[in-house]
Amino acid sequence: MSSSSDDAVAVAEKLLALVKARAVAQAESTEFYNKGIQVQATCDRLLRAVMGPLEYTALIAESCQESQALQFVTSLGIAEIIGDGSLALPEISEKTGVDTQYLGVVMNCMSGRGYFQEEDGVYRNNALSAVLREDHPSSMKSAVGFVCDEGYNAASRLIDVAKRRGSGGTDTPAEDKPRVTGTNLAFGFDCSVFEWMAKPEQAWRGERLGRAMKQLHGMANANVPADYAWSALTSPIIDCGGGIGALEMAILKEERNLGLEFTIFDIPDTIENAKQTWSALPSKSSSRVSFAPGSFLAPTLSETGLPLGQPTYLIRHVLHDWTDAEVLAILRNVRAAMLAPSNTPVSDRKLLVCEMLVRPDSSRFVRTTSMQLLALNNGVTRTLDAMRALIEQAGFVIRKVHSMRAVDSIIEAGVAGDAE
Ligand SMILES: C[S@@+](CC[C@H](N)C(=O)[O-])C[C@H]1O[C@@H](n2cnc3c(N)ncnc32)[C@H](O)[C@@H]1O
The missing domain is CATH 1.10.10.10 (Winged helix-like DNA-binding domain superfamily/Winged helix DNA-binding domain)
Incomplete structure (x- = not known):
């Protein structure tokens, strides 16, 4: 033998x-x-x-x-x-x-x-x-379309992007590196993949991305609504970069969560799509959701349009789309919004970051998705330590990390120091 x-x-x-x-x-x-x-x-x-x-x-x-x-x-x-x-x-x-x-x-x-x-x-x-049929209850059709089209084409240009950025690793400030992505080179546009997909002529891609995310997370994160105590959160919950509200749809399916209130915050075109999607849903859940357009990357807090001084801010599957410098800019804007005066004591205000983290035993899906996120928008799937460092650098203190029967984990943080 x-x-x-x-x-x-x-x-x-x-x-x-x-x-x-x-x-x-x-x-x-x-x-x-x-x-x-x-x-x-x-x-x-x-x-x-x-x-x-x-x-x-x-x-x-x-x-x-x-x-x-x-x-x-x-x-x-x-x-x-x-x-x-x-x-x-x-x-x-x-x-x-x-x-x-x-x-x-x-x-x-x-x-x-x-x-x-x-x-x-x-x-x-x-x-x-x-499961390739559109009408299958657990269809993967849009996920296949997105991964094998935008994901595949963008990944084929990763090497060109890496060469343009040059050596220097994470020590070279991101602003010194060209903001060009695999999707930029593969499809010939120069904004973020989200702005591109929000354009009217690419609306079909944006809609497909929305369905693809729902399908992929239904597969990889189906237990997130059950494995985290959502009903214990204080409302309203501001979902920053909430997309069409796929997470809210899953959370509000559970009777015990129907007391929660969410505000979905996203870029204006996505908010329009979200409103349209929710208008077709039963009022029992749609009445729990409101919408706020804006940009979490705007240069000043007032320009972001972020709701101010609310008790709970949620960021799901957003930070992995951005470089470290961009993540810091997003988190600092969210922190500034959290610190705005309101009736909720600052010490009670909470940030939840729900993200896929890379671990030594991460599955093949986590590793291939990391390639895809990198190719799509220069996004980085981080280790817990790397994520912790960025959250702390932005002025938060981490209170708890929840593992779930999912590829996602939830990091709970508060505003660092006695900020009130
Ligand atoms: C991967 S999706 C995640 C959507 C949602 N959080 C979820 O988990 O289903 C990233 C979201 O970030 C939004 N986004 C991108 N740039 C943004 C910006 N500058 N301000 C607010 N939202 C933005 C996109 O429109 C998109 O809906």
Whole structure:
């Protein structure tokens, strides 16, 4: 037996032990969640041990082809076209208007990864291809569209951005580095990806991003509403960069949270989208939400439009979109808004930062998403220490860090010092 197959057997035994331990753990427990992450990492270790460096490297390099096969079938709506029935390749080709031979290669790549059930050239949907359908209750269609289009194209220009920024690491002040991103180079615009997607001609991308975020976080952060004591927060809660309010939609689904009040703060175009989205939702939850347009990066507090002196400020999935200097500017503006005079004692005002953090045992999803955030807007997925340092540098004191059965953690902070 070669030493590499010895390793593979040891890893396979570890994998079996983990799968068995997960099978007997309580489905809603932290242990069950953590074992799932360990199973994923151990499967990958097993693959490396069995395949060896050459084949494994070729697989990683060519995974971009699988990503594009996924995009090909998803954007053509093949899962919807097949529906609950079955279709032969020429029929799918005719309905989608694409070359039969190209389609055959792509479908073969997909069925090799487990998508669609194929028998004698006839395809049916299965559990994997079903989530590519728009009408699936846990659809991943927009997530695939966004990751395989903006994410993929932006990442292909990461190296050009890194070269333009030059060496110097984090010691070189961000203002000395050109503000150019992978998306800027890939799509030819020069503002932030959010401003670009808010333009009327790119509205479809902005809407797709909104759905993609909901789908990806539904998958990776579904337990956040249950694992944090939202109902104990003091309202109103100002959600800075709250987007269309995807978090509020999840939190307000729970009866016990219906006493909370939220203000969604975001750039004006996104606020218009958010208002439209909430106008179609039941009043039981929509009556709990109000809106404030502005920019958390404006040069003065009054220009930001941030609601002032409120008890709770929330920043979710925002800081990872920005460089350290930009994060400090955002946090300092939020701190200034928090310090404005009001009836709530300053010592009771709270900042919540809800973010994905990089840890030594982070999953593959966290690591690939970090690449994507970097490519999209020069965003950085930080370690807890790096995030802590920025929050403290901006004048906050961290009170608690909550881990959840999710890729996100929640950092609770107050204003540093006796600021009143
Ligand atoms: C990744 S999304 C997160 C949305 C939301 N917090 C969530 O978790 O679903 C980042 C949000 O930051 C908003 N944003 C970007 N630049 C902004 C600015 N200068 N001021 C306020 N919001 C901004 C974007 O419009 C977008 O909605």
